[in-house]
Amino acid sequence: MSHKTLMNLVFTNVHNIFNDSTSLYLLQLTFFLIYAFILAFFNQRLQTYLWLREAESSLKRLQILASKSKEIVIKKINEVGKPNFDPSPSIESFLDFFVIEPTSLDPYGIVNKFRHILDVRSERFESFIKQIAPNVPQNYIPNLEGLMETAIGLNELYRLVRHYFILGKKTKNMLFIMQLQMNLPLIMRYAEAYFSATHAFSSGKPIGDGVGALVASKLMRGKQVKRITNKTIFSEFEYKDRKLIVIKAEGPGAEIGEIDDAIERIINMYGGRVSRIIMIDAALKLEGEKTGQIAEGVGVAIGGTGVEKFKIEEIATKYKIPLDALIIKMSLEEAITTMKKDVIEAADDAVKRVLNIIDTRTSQGDIVVIVGVGNTMGIL
Amino acid sequence: MVKLSKNNVLLLLSILFSILSIIFLFMAVINVQSTYDLVNLYSIDFLAAGVLCMILSMFFSYRHRRLLSLKILKQSQTVTRIRCDNDNCNYKEERFFQEGDYIFREVGKCPKCNGNLYIDAIYDLELKAKK
Numbered sequence A: 001m002s003h004k005t006l007m008n009l010v011f012t013n014v015h016n017i018f019n020d021s022t023s024l025y026l027l028q029l030t031f032f033l034i035y036a037f038i039l040a041f042f043n044q045r046l047q048t049y050l051w052l053r054e055a056e057s058s059l060k061r062l063q064i065l066a067s068k069s070k071e072i073v074i075k076k077i078n079e080v081g082k083p084n085f086d087p088s089p090s091i092e093s094f095l096d097f098f099v100i101e102p103t104s105l106d107p108y109g110i111v112n113k114f115r116h117i118l119d120v121r122s123e124r125f126e127s128f129i130k131q132i133a134p135n136v137p138q139n140y141i142p143n144l145e146g147l148m149e150t151a152i153g154l155n156e157l158y159r160l161v162r163h164y165f166i167l168g169k170k171t172k173n174m175l176f177i178m179q180l181q182m183n184l185p186l187i188m189r190y191a192e193a194y195f196s197a198t199h200a201f202s203s204g205k206p207i208g209d210g211v212g213a214l215v216a217s218k219l220m221r222g223k224q225v226k227r228i229t230n231k232t233i234f235s236e237f238e239y240k241d242r243k244l245i246v247i248k249a250e251g252p253g254a255e256i257g258e259i260d261d262a263i264e265r266i267i268n269m270y271g272g273r274v275s276r277i278i279m280i281d282a283a284l285k286l287e288g289e290k291t292g293q294i295a296e297g298v299g300v301a302i303g304g305t306g307v308e309k310f311k312i313e314e315i316a317t318k319y320k321i322p323l324d325a326l327i328i329k330m331s332l333e334e335a336i337t338t339m340k341k342d343v344i345e346a347a348d349d350a351v352k353r354v355l356n357i358i359d360t361r362t363s364q365g366d367i368v369v370i371v372g373v374g375n376t377m378g379i380l
Numbered sequence B: 001m002v003k004l005s006k007n008n009v010l011l012l013l014s015i016l017f018s019i020l021s022i023i024f025l026f027m028a029v030i031n032v033q034s035t036y037d038l039v040n041l042y043s044i045d046f047l048a049a050g051v052l053c054m055i056l057s058m059f060f061s062y063r064h065r066r067l068l069s070l071k072i073l074k075q076s077q078t079v080t081r082i083r084c085d086n087d088n089c090n091y092k093e094e095r096f097f098q099e100g101d102y103i104f105r106e107v108g109k110c111p112k113c114n115g116n117l118y119i120d121a122i123y124d125l126e127l128k129a130k131k
């Protein structure tokens, strides 16, 4: 032993054991038994522990996202609303705002009940915004509402994950922890998307969901535009001897409009002599599909709670008006964050597709209603 | 000297220890081969040092990744594209998004043909995701 280092001293004893074949055998046996014991009894414990650690770091990130989005809301409200008091406590308590859906035990008339509750909800939102931001310009209210909604969404996600995390930790129940850990990748994707949406809403950038409104806007550009219902506009013009009526929400605030009421009014205005309704909307793509891909089908292309869908289907059925649907595909993240170039390009293609449908499926003298569905934030 | 932030220090430590571990493990292999003795003293020392450095390196890189994941990712840049009303004029301009911009907003006169300029598109630039 010429090379004497500290490490050699430490390891000398180990080497002595290795030199004896019987002790070597015993050593190996002991190690084997320890491993077998660990694998047999601590396997699940170890797994649970690892999952909990993973959930904890996601929870931390969620907390950061939720509190940052709250900060952004408060900053924006102070900036545009200029309240002479601190709005943070009211915002804090409003983050727990909830909507109770009507019971479906007796489904008769449920759509109207739902609609009523949604109306109350949007009224409540608007009055809350006006209360905490008294000097906000009228056209900025919908943006603040959208901003508030993303903050509420993030807050909800955070509380949900925290609930399962604490439940799992307390009960040590593998089922809870597994459920949480398995769902986390999706939950975190939604959370990041919501957070990016906060940025879009705070500066009024167009979002992917607005692609339907963009198509309508491209069609009605340069034409005379009138308001038809609250927050909804339409434009009426001639195209190849057909009368086109284009409907969309009123921009450039974050409005989705009252599309169903607008369609009903237009159809009643013409006594049901509408020969086609073409609806354009953004739709969720399946993984692997290309963003901005356009698909054609029939039916009412409108998302949300289904209240508006019900009303449009009813009036279309009453007058036997064929419904065309044009959807532009994108992921959830792309739908609620700032538009991607693919989506902008898809809007141009969609305009061509709509005109093509009009050319091929309607004849001269027809009245065609074209509806651009979606949040028109950042789009006139 | 460049000021080092906490996560850069962690990254540097992780790289340093991984290099050290590679060196030690390499030495361990060389020593085994040169003496043809499996219970070689130097070799086991080097092996132990190498494994230790590897564990340290993994630990620091784990800390580094956690710190990164807790940081808010930088927002991507939004671009506003401006076009001229005149169909014959192909004037095009791109600039960064400013608050108050919206699609089909009129933004002054065209420097080429004096037509009306309007915002034609607003979209996110696809930045390489910094994840």
Ligand SMILES: [Zn+2]
Pocket (backbone or CB within 6 Å): B084, B085, B086, B089, B090, B091, B110, B111, B112, B113, B114, B115
């Ligand atoms: Zn020009």
